[in-house]
Structure formats: structure tokens, C-alpha cells
Amino acid sequence: MSQEATVAVSPGTEKKRQVKKPRGEPLLERFSALILAAFILLVWQVSVPLSGISEFVLPTPWAIASRIVTDFPLLISNAYVTLFEVLAGFGSAAVIGVPTALAIFYWRPVERAVYPLLIALQTIPKVALAPILVLYLGYGWAPKITLAFLIAFFPIVVATVVGLQSLDKGLVNLVRSMGASEWQTFTKIRLPAALPNIFGGFKVAISLSVIGAVIGEYVAAEQGLGYLQLLANSQFDTTLNFATVVMISGLGVMLYFILTFVEKKVTFHRESAK
Amino acid sequence: MSVPAAGTWMSDGVQTAEIAASSADPKGAAVRLQDVSKIYQSRQGEDIVALERISLDIAPGSFVCCVGPSGCGKSTLLSLLAGLIAPTTGRTVIDGAEVKSAHPKVGVVFQSDLLLYWRTVLDNILLPVEIKKLRRADYEKHALELLEQVGLAGFEEKYPSELSGGMRQRVAICRALIQEPGLLLMDEPFGALDALTREQMIHDVQRMWMRVGNTVLFITHDIDEAVFLADRLLVMSPRPGRIDLDLTIDMPRPRQQSDIHENPNFARYVRQVREIFEAKGILKA
CATH class of the missing domain: 1.10.287 (Helix Hairpins)
Structure with missing residues (x-):
């Protein structure tokens, strides 16, 4: 006492x-x-x-920074393109991935059929699919978004399934003893308890989505940060190349922090999880 | 009044009048088990008899303790009454209605507090109200009263992580009491607490019960705890789960832990229970 x-x-x-x-x-x-x-x-x-x-071979950080400032309109307009691809790819991965995880969690047959297949597909390096996607989907948005989606999908599904499975069984008994329906068990217990895991998956997925979109642009594109990098390369413009790298990582970091912010709003602070 | 945690449950003077009032108007539910058996299938396909043909009547408002070693079926008994599992044979009846799923008159306190870490203390206590789709506002005042009674006034906006183990279990008790259950089931509720907190909690549960006057089924493996709390003590042994002894504990209330060990009756009851466990080979003399 x-x-x-x-x-x-x-x-x-x-x-x-x-x-x-x-x-x-x-x-x-x-x-x-x-x-x-x-x-x-x-x-x-x-x-x-x-x-x-020579600065032509390796530009100084200062040169890169001033290039970002002078060429900002060019960089930002291409960054918007990449950002759109990332958001579309990641967004569809989240919108399809979370329900897929729910289906795997709630229905045994789905778990048996889909889960092993997903893991097998995961062993394919997604970037290796980029040329094939271009072949089928052309030079526009579609192959980049698809690649960003494919690369983000798996971590979201796995994190959500693990989050749902790791629930303390005692909590299920607790709400059942209060007469909770399965829907109430989901909304009151399962989902809130899984949210930290789901956001963990989102954070991994958003960084991967950026990689997916840029790789897609490397293969075939007319705009976007990946395209801009190839353009800079062809013109031996190392400084612009580095400036683009800074923009790409800036994009990833920004998206990551936005997710962290949303997570803090949606879930309870994590350190008190246990 | 230096310590809020030592709240109303302990202030003896106020209690006496309330005790008289509550015993005149029993709010407890009557419990009846008829020939209840529960048989589980093991992974190897063998039958495991968790409970064998138990028949039992519990009077409204009585405090029944159930003591026994692990695997004696005492938790199975509780799960049956909570409507979490169905009996293999027999019937479980609470206040005339057969238990088929969760019974609205039953509140449960589990071994771990099972508080939701993303909800405040108040929101945790109101969880059963939300699940039963009742109006939250109707129960908020009662929730705050319950918190005050367990010495946690002012803690309603705290999160479980900010509370000690004993405080968390008190909140879990408030959550079980929010709808004034006729039957309170407690499954080794203090098993995870340290000895001193545990002693305080046992004392406080007695106070709570004397005030509320509901029926309590309290499951434990601690003989002293069981004898201290019980009106009626069921001693169980495993394989198959049976009630070996149904003992009426006749000691005046409120019982005090400070002098209970000097009470010759207490020592006699404890010895009786021990003798059963020794005869069964559960305790070796």
C-alpha cells in the first residue's frame, strides 16, 4: 500500500x-x-x-544547397509528380492491404490460401518487375504507382496481421463477458490494440513506396525526380543530380514525419503500451 | 486522511450503518448449478474432465470463495458463470435464467487488470456501458463515486500506465461494479500483486461487498485469503474437478487481518482445508 x-x-x-x-x-x-x-x-x-x-565530379554541400535554391521550381514540379505516385501507390496499398489483413485474420481459408502466396511473392524483388510493368502499363503514371503499391503492400499486410494476432486473449474474454458482439470486439479492442503495429507497417511502407516510384521513373518516364536524375546524368550535371537526391530523401523524411504525426493523433502514445 | 488510496472502504465508522441497510435489502443474485460437467478435448484427443457433475446453490448476497490448486476446475467454473463457455452437461442458472451467453447481471474481475492502455481510467470503467449501448452520461456519476470509494478520486483522467498494479486492479473492480452486478466473479484477482498491496485489497474487497451486498464468487489458491473473505468456502481438487468440501465460515464481520490469526476458528478452518489438500497429495506434510 x-x-x-x-x-x-x-x-x-x-x-x-x-x-x-x-x-x-x-x-x-x-x-x-x-x-x-x-x-x-x-x-x-x-x-x-x-x-x-573537381566540383564537376563531386560538388560541395554548399553548391548543392545553392543549386536547390536556384532550380527550386524545376525540382519542386518534378517532386510533385513523384509525391503523387508515392501517395497513390501507398494509399492503395493501405486501402487494400488492411482489409486483406483482416480477411487473413478472420477467415481461416483465406489465411491458408493467401498468406503463403503473399510470402512467396514477397521473395520476388519488386524492382525487377519495373521493366515488365512498363511493357504492360506504358510510360505514364500507372507503372510507377503499381510499383509503389506492390512494394508497400506486403509490409502493411504483415504488420496488420501480426498486430491483430498479438492481442491478449484475456481482453477478448473480458469484452465477451460484457456481452460484446464480434464487431464491438473489433472496434473496441482489436483495432485500437493493433494500431501501433499498423502504423509501424505504414512507416516501413511509405519509405519503400518512395523507392518504388523512383525506380519506376528510372525505367521509363517523362517527369518526376527519378526522371530528373537521369536527365542530369545525361548532361553530366552532377550538382543537379545530388540536388535531386536531397529532394528524394526530403520527400521520404517528410512523409515519414507526417505519418508519425497522424499516428500520435490516432493512437495512444506508445511508451505506455505495456 | 493522509492517503487518498486508503479511502472510504476503510473508514469503519461510516460503514456500520450502510452494512445494516445492505443486509436488509440483498441485491445479490441467486446462483444454481445443476449437474454441471465440463469436458475438454486434449490435443491428443483424450477427454479432460475439468468439472464433474457439480451441483451447487449459492444464496443471494453471500460471499463464496473457491480454493484449490491449478487445474482443479475453479476457473472453468467461473468461465461457465460468466457465459464464456458452455457446460458439457447440466445447467447454470442465475436468478432463474439459464446462462447461455454473457449474463447482464454478472461482472467479472480477472487475474490481470486487463485495462485498455489507450483509454483513461474513466473510459475504462465505462467500457461495459458502451458495449451494452447504454447512455454514458447516466453512469459517469456512478463511475466517479466508485473511484472515490476505492480511493482513486481525481484519477479519472489518468491512463493505466500512470497507476500502480494495485490501483489498476481497483479500477478493474470499478469497471466490474459499474452496472451494479448481482453476481461479481473474481478470478484470482490479487494473484499478481505484492503481499502488502494484496492484504489491503483483500480488506477492501470485504468492505466493498459489505456495502454493496451482491453475491460474490471469489476464486483463489490462497487458503488464508479464502478463509478470511468467505461466508462459504468450496474446496476443490483436480482430475476430475470436484468440490471436496463445502464449508460454512462462521466469523463475525468486519474481519480484521491484524487479529484474524489469533482467532481459533480461523486457524481451525485453515487446518481443515489443509488436511484435504494433504490427503489428496496436493500438499505434502
Whole structure:
């Protein structure tokens, strides 16, 4: 009883302490990743002229940054194209993947028939399908979206199935003892409990979708960041090439953080999961 | 009143009047088991008799403890009454109605608290109300009262992760009580708690029951806990699950843990239970 009493006297202090903790860390530790990144960029910036490598071969970070600024309209208009492909591919993977996972979870025959097939298909490197997709779907949006979809689908399905399966059986008994229907069991227990896993799958899938879309553009495209990179290559424009790489990773990071933000809104903060 | 956790359940003075009132108006449900057996199939296809032809009548408002080793069928008994499983033979009847699925008059407290970590304490307590599609607003006040009674006033907006094990189990008890169940089933509810918290919880459950006056079936493997709490003690043994002893525990209430061990009756009851377990080879002398 005594240890409860100490908590009970001041409800809320526990949580506040946890939130405050990172602020107490030394500055160097808090920003250690940023400091390391800045250091690497600095070494890069300084060593290019010192080593005598031509900026034509290896542009400095500063040159890349200024190129992004000067050619921003070109970069951003191509980024929109890639973003659209990623969102369409990822979105359809989520919209089809989550119900597929539900079907695998709820219906044994589906699990028996579909799950092994999915895992077998997963062993095919999706990027190897890109040329075939172009063959069938042409040069437009379709092959890129399809590739982004294919590459995102599997992690979403697996994460959702695992999330649904890992539910504590006691919770099912609990709501059944309250007279819950299977639909209520799903909405009140299964889905909320699986959400952290589902979002884990989404986060893996969104980064893969970016790869899928760009690979699709490498194979055949008239616009998009992948296309822009090939264009820069053909013109020996290394700086623009690097600038495009920065844009692609920026796109991935941005989408990842948007998902993390949505996750925080939709699910309960994860550290209290157990 | 230094500690909120030591709330109304423990303030003896207030209780006495309420106890008199509750015993005059029993709110408990009557439970009847007729020839109930439960046979499971093992993976090898053998029959495992979890319960064998149990017949039992539980009077409304009584506190029944069921004590026995693992596998004696006591949890099966509870699952039957909760409507989670169906008996292989026989009938389970609560207040005249046969149990076929979850019974609206039954509340269950499980061994682990089973709180939903994404819901606040209040939302956890109101979960049964939501599931039965009743109006939340009608039960909010009652939920807050229950929290106050278990010494958790002001904790309604907290999340389970912010509470200790004992506090979480108190919230689980509030959740089971929110609809004022005629029958409260408790399945080793304090098995996961440390000894001191456990002692406090046992004491508090006695208080709760004396105030509410419902029927309680309390399952445990702790003999002292069972004797302390019970009006009636069922001693069970496994393979097949049977009731070996049906003992009426006659000791005045409220019982106090501070002096219960000096009570010669308490020692006698405990010895009686132990002798059965020793005779069955469950405890070796």
C-alpha cells in the first residue's frame, strides 16, 4: 500500500517528470545527431577543394544547397509528380492491404490460401518487375504507382496481421463477458490494440513506396525526380543530380514525419503500451 | 486522511450503518448449478474432465470463495458463470435464467487488470456501458463515486500506465461494479500483486461487498485469503474437478487481518482445508 500512497498523494507528477527528462540532458547529447551531421558536411565542404577534386565530379554541400535554391521550381514540379505516385501507390496499398489483413485474420481459408502466396511473392524483388510493368502499363503514371503499391503492400499486410494476432486473449474474454458482439470486439479492442503495429507497417511502407516510384521513373518516364536524375546524368550535371537526391530523401523524411504525426493523433502514445 | 488510496472502504465508522441497510435489502443474485460437467478435448484427443457433475446453490448476497490448486476446475467454473463457455452437461442458472451467453447481471474481475492502455481510467470503467449501448452520461456519476470509494478520486483522467498494479486492479473492480452486478466473479484477482498491496485489497474487497451486498464468487489458491473473505468456502481438487468440501465460515464481520490469526476458528478452518489438500497429495506434510 505504501508505494501506492506516495503516487496517490501527487497524481500527475510521474508523467511530468518523464516529459521533462530530455530537457535536463546536456545540449551536446540532445543534438548529437545534428552535430555529427554538421561535422560530416563541414569535412565534405572543406575536403573537396583541398583534395583537388573537381566540383564537376563531386560538388560541395554548399553548391548543392545553392543549386536547390536556384532550380527550386524545376525540382519542386518534378517532386510533385513523384509525391503523387508515392501517395497513390501507398494509399492503395493501405486501402487494400488492411482489409486483406483482416480477411487473413478472420477467415481461416483465406489465411491458408493467401498468406503463403503473399510470402512467396514477397521473395520476388519488386524492382525487377519495373521493366515488365512498363511493357504492360506504358510510360505514364500507372507503372510507377503499381510499383509503389506492390512494394508497400506486403509490409502493411504483415504488420496488420501480426498486430491483430498479438492481442491478449484475456481482453477478448473480458469484452465477451460484457456481452460484446464480434464487431464491438473489433472496434473496441482489436483495432485500437493493433494500431501501433499498423502504423509501424505504414512507416516501413511509405519509405519503400518512395523507392518504388523512383525506380519506376528510372525505367521509363517523362517527369518526376527519378526522371530528373537521369536527365542530369545525361548532361553530366552532377550538382543537379545530388540536388535531386536531397529532394528524394526530403520527400521520404517528410512523409515519414507526417505519418508519425497522424499516428500520435490516432493512437495512444506508445511508451505506455505495456 | 493522509492517503487518498486508503479511502472510504476503510473508514469503519461510516460503514456500520450502510452494512445494516445492505443486509436488509440483498441485491445479490441467486446462483444454481445443476449437474454441471465440463469436458475438454486434449490435443491428443483424450477427454479432460475439468468439472464433474457439480451441483451447487449459492444464496443471494453471500460471499463464496473457491480454493484449490491449478487445474482443479475453479476457473472453468467461473468461465461457465460468466457465459464464456458452455457446460458439457447440466445447467447454470442465475436468478432463474439459464446462462447461455454473457449474463447482464454478472461482472467479472480477472487475474490481470486487463485495462485498455489507450483509454483513461474513466473510459475504462465505462467500457461495459458502451458495449451494452447504454447512455454514458447516466453512469459517469456512478463511475466517479466508485473511484472515490476505492480511493482513486481525481484519477479519472489518468491512463493505466500512470497507476500502480494495485490501483489498476481497483479500477478493474470499478469497471466490474459499474452496472451494479448481482453476481461479481473474481478470478484470482490479487494473484499478481505484492503481499502488502494484496492484504489491503483483500480488506477492501470485504468492505466493498459489505456495502454493496451482491453475491460474490471469489476464486483463489490462497487458503488464508479464502478463509478470511468467505461466508462459504468450496474446496476443490483436480482430475476430475470436484468440490471436496463445502464449508460454512462462521466469523463475525468486519474481519480484521491484524487479529484474524489469533482467532481459533480461523486457524481451525485453515487446518481443515489443509488436511484435504494433504490427503489428496496436493500438499505434502
